[in-house]
Amino acid sequence: MVRPYTITRGRTAPERDDFSLITVLTTADEPLDEHGVPLRAGRLQPEHRIILDRCRRPAAVAEVSADLDLPVSVTKILLADLVAQGLLLARAPLSVARASGGADMGLLAAVRDGLRRL
Template structure:
């Protein structure tokens, strides 16, 4: 077993404070480094590569942590690394994003009514 502080290189808190348990993560198609050159995934730690593999489809931070059997705090640190390197995208779940932007209630009611008729 590898100690969590070894995986995070001694860091105990993520640099980003916007990552929650329900933040949705997705691996980006063509990762580039700061100079715009293709990034070599071989430089990543094994845990980073596992996170990228799990996030090929949208998945929540909590699901990634559970799937890798890592504490959420460690997962958030590793996810923050990948986001800052341009390898991973993060967004709020759609339901939260809609609430913040004011979803069209008429459209939602029409969808609900259509589903009831099925």
């Protein structure tokens, strides 16, 4: 078993704080760097590779965390790494993004309660 602080290289918080449990993640089709050169996923940790494979189809942060069998806080750090590299796309779920008054707190509470029951 590898300790979470080893996976995150000692980091305890992601550089981004906009990930929620229902943020939708998708692997970028052809990620490019700032010069338009295709990025290579060759030097990634095994967990990063698992995330990219899992997110070929849209997945929520909570689903990815469960698939990795890692705490959500650790998963968010790994996700932020991939988003920063342009290998992963993150967006709010459509129902939340379309809401004019912000997030539906009832829906978020139901998701939270459902995840706690897992």
